[in-house]
Amino acid sequence: MPWNAEESLSRPELAKLQSHRLQKVCERVYARVPFYKKKFDEKGIKPSDIRNVQDIVKLPFTKKVDLRDNYPYGLFAEPLENIVRIHASSGTTGKPTVVAYNRNDISLWADVMARTFTCAGVTSKDVVQNAYGYGLFTGGLGAHYGAERVGAAVIPISGGNTQKQILLLQDFGSTAICCTPSFALYIYDVACEMKINLDTIKLRVGLFGAEPWTEEMRREVEERLRIKAIDIYGLSEIIGPGVSSECIEAQSGLHLNEDHFFPEIINPETGEPLPYGQEGELVITSMSREAMPLIRYRTGDITSLNPEKCVCGRTLVRMRRVRGRADDMLIIRGVNVFPSQVESVLLRTKDIAPHYVIEVDRKGRMDVLNVRVEVTAECMEKLAAKVLSTDLKSFAQEEEDLIKIKRDIQKNVKDIIGVNTEVTLVPPSAIQRSEGKAKRVVDNRPK
Ligand code: DLL
Secondary structure (H helix, E strand, O other): OOOOHHHHOOHHHHHHHHHHHHHHHHHHHHHHOHHHHHHHHHHOOOHHHOOOHHHHHHOOOEOHHHHHHOOOOOOOOOOHHHEEEEEEEOOOOOOOEEEEEEHHHHHHHHHHHHHHHHHOOOOOOOEEEEOOOOOOOHHHHHHHHHHHHOOOEEEOOOOOOHHHHHHHHHHOOOOEEEEOHHHHHHHHHHHHHOOOOHHHOOOOEEEEEOOOOOHHHHHHHHHHHOOEEEEEEEEOOOOEEEEEEEOOOOOOOEEEOOOOEEEEEEOOOOOOEOOOOOOEEEEEEEOOOOOOOOOOEEEEEEEOEEOOOOOOOOOOOEEOOOOEEHHHOEEEOOEEEOHHHHHHHHHOOOOEEEEEEEEEEEEOOEEEEEEEEEEOHHHHHHHHHHHHOOOHHHHHHHHHHHHHHHHHHHHHHHHHOOOOOEEEEEOOOOOOOOOOOOOOEEEOOOO
16 A cells, blocks of 8 residues: 555546646745746746646756755745755765755655655564665665654664674664665675575565666665665655655556656756656656755656556656666767666676776777676686686686676677777675765766
8 A cells, every 4th residue: 555645646636736736836936036036037937827737848947056056055945944954965076965854844755755665565563774874965864754654663773884784684673774775785795704694684675776776786686685675766956765766566667756746857958858758867846845846956867757557556657767867977989878787787797796897098089998897706716716726727717717708798788888898807895895875987087
């Protein structure tokens, strides 16, 4: 059963609710946020021109740079005395992006996160180990309030502290874990080093997000940790986690809480709206937010929307797993490459572990892509045994096996993505592990 009735409305009922909320939010920002008044006026739009949800295309976009230009409090639609929480996400450069919540926003957030936990099958009977970072990052507190709202017992361990995570998994009997997918794999690695028998832990589901990951990565996480891995999505600017989530029944697309967050897909180059099914940039209007609603916010995330009803009974549109951010897309000799495409190729290769870094350099005028990826511990053991053996022929054979792994990766990257790549195989644990969002790309090209 979904958490709220609004998750299973008919399309006409939903459109009615969306239209009403869109009108209200336009009135709110026009009256309270000078930035939006100016933007609306420039387009010659009044809130009364927005009669239903289709009119959304008349509204101006909001971009990340608008949050920076109005740093820190310029986009607040409430006086500071009504603000009860401020979060921020650290950009790669410069000042953080600031977001604010009033009491109703915090309650809304708990509710949409309760939907997320319910989607993942988490109830009051569960023990939730919350390994998202608590702090300015929205992951920790967002998951915390949502898990409490469904009545689960929350362990607010926050990120990092990997050995302690494992101790609590064992001793506190956690049945659900919340963290980035890359941290989940790190926890698994450390559990193996500690020789923990995974049969002694009760974990059955993970709510993973905050970074792009692939179907292949899901399979790895599910097989290794012996759990169901649920993809959850969100961004600070809109609310934090709680924008969309997969359901455990289908694990096929993330139900987007479109009664509160109106989604559009646009062509990132032209800004033109794209129909259901077509891939483009996700744009969201946070219609129910009060302290800092955003109109047509360009998330930079690349996905598509699917309106088909799901087996779980929810009617909310489903967004496909995010392929990556438009600004993470690498252009290598004119070809667009998403790190997630490289991840798919790597994880389909035998003897390769799910730990990698993509390095881009410029040699002369050429962009050179180098994938550094770990071989599995089993592969390493085989190799070590051959090195120790006096049987030089089998050692040579093993070297050939490594060359074959490299060639397979190169061939598949070329076939699927269309670029040549260098591959460096490294031993287990050589790639730095992440306790939060993984950094997969090192771009050394001059800007
Ligand atoms: O990462 C909120 C969050 C916390 C989501 C915990 C899920 C779980 P930010 O730090 O503002 O907020 O980063 C938002 O992270 O625009 C995406 O590019 C990326 N992202 C978040 N979830 C996913 C996901 C949080 N499931 C940015 N798949 C977003 C792919 C994701 N990318």
